[in-house]
Amino acid sequence: MTPRFSVSDFLAVVNQSLEVAFSAVEIEGEVASFKVNQNKWVFFDLKDENGSVGCFMSVYGLRTPIADGMKLIVRALPKVTAWGKFSVTVQSYYPSGEGSLHKGFELLRAKLDKEGLFTPERKRVLPAIPAHIGVISSTQAAGYTDFITILNERWGGMRVDVAHVQVQGEAAADQIIAAIRYFNESEHPPEVLAILRGGGSADDLGAFNDELLVRAIASSRIPTLVGVGHEIDTTLADLAADVRAATPSNAAQIIMPDKREYIAAAHHQVSRIIAQFDSNIDVTRQETRRLLARSLEAAERRIDMSLNQTEQQCRMLAAYDPRAVLARGYAIVRGVACVGSEITIQQSKQTITAEVTHVAANE
Structure with a gap:
């Protein structure tokens, strides 16, 4: 017997079947007809040479810019709407291919730059010798190990609090944002916040071009330093930070001075002070000798004058004896x-x- 449904029941059964068959799917295609409605909902199509599927998501999920012509890989749930239209609800997405990555990077960079997030005027100076440092990184990464090793070699004795997070993949940006919020809301926040990740491909560094993460770095009340990737890599997180480091190792060199250089500088300063002190003593000694010589000359002249006067008085007294x-x-x-x-x-x-x-x- 052929089952009979009401329209609503039929749509519910279809969606339930889709949920069972596809808990989530990844779809790759080119973006077309991208639009945002009421600043709340995002609609676009993913297409290839032979087909097209509609995509839907909330504007909150728009973490990196999307534009027509970009290639995306979306993670989504398939669904039939109440109006009988098939679409997919996007849970997450990321650009596919260097061209799309670069286009998304430049679109977001232009948007945030226009808002003033990258201006030099808002950059803060890091403390000279911080006693308390906050670190956001994967503690399993080589870049983190290099950072801690160099930090201890250069100075040592400071307090280092570490928030272990993923530094690539879908969860990375949100975990880093949560760590930034945690440090900023601490009762005793660190003096500087270092966000670190070693090298990787453009896809690996994608989390550091996430709009919400970039805004979190820019709004941190703790001065921030970002050391991500290799020296040639530049992410939007780098541009938003107060200070950019070329690598995690370079981040340690920027945050903490080399104690050996400080000791050498202190020795040099002491030597200069001693030399200046000796010079001042010589000048004072010479001036004292000059004043003493002048005083002796003046005393001798006064003695001679007194002797002459005494002799004259003696002669006068002798004359009247x-x-x-x-x-x-x-x-x-x-x-x-x-x-x-x-x-x-x-x-x-x-x-x-x-x-x-x-x-x-x-x-």
């Missing part, structure tokens, strides 16, 4: 000049006592 007058034949008379009084007469070699017998005024 009564003994010199007596030596020239003069005498000193002492007593009252009246008749009958006694007087003494002092000469150079003798003293005479006499009685006054006559006093007369000089004419």
Whole structure:
């Protein structure tokens, strides 16, 4: 007996059959008729030479730009809509082929650059010697091992907190975003955040061109450093970070200075200080000697002047010495000049006592 369904029941049975047959499928094709409705829903077709299938997704799932002509691989659930139209609901997608990867990269780069996410003015300077570093990477990757090894060789003793995440594949971008959020919301956040991954193909590095991840890096309140891929690789995460490192090893060199260079610089600085100190001592010594010589010269001049003055005073005193007058034949008379009084007469070699017998005024 042929089963009979209502339209709604038939669509439900078909969709249930599709779910059983295809829990999810991957479809590769070229994008056509791409459009976004009400800034909520995304519609486009995937086509090849012989067919076309409609695709549907929410705008939140639009993690990298899609444009007509790009080749995509979509992971999707097949479904018949309530209007009887067959389509697939896209769960995730990624560009297929270098041309499509590059086109998606350039479209998103232009969009974010226009918003100012890559401008040099918003870049922050990393701390000179951070005591607390946050790392987002796969701890199983060689790039992470190189980073930790070089970090400890250059300085050591700092606190390093690590968030282990996938660094490629569908889950990578969301895991890195969650790690960035975790560090930013920590009670004691690190001083710098390093996001690391070693080299790989353009497909391997695709997670670092995810729009939501790039925005998370740009909005981090912790200064960020991204060291992804090889030196020639550039991702949008690199452009959004405060500082870009060529490799994970280079990231360690940027974050932490070499203690040997600091020690050498300190020795050089001490040597310069000692040399300057010695020079200052020599200058002070020479200036002290000059001032001492000037003081001695001034003292000698004042002594000579004092000696000359003393000699002049001595000569003056000698000239007025009564003994010199007596030596020239003069005498000193002492007593009252009246008749009958006694007087003494002092000469150079003798003293005479006499009685006054006559006093007369000089004419």
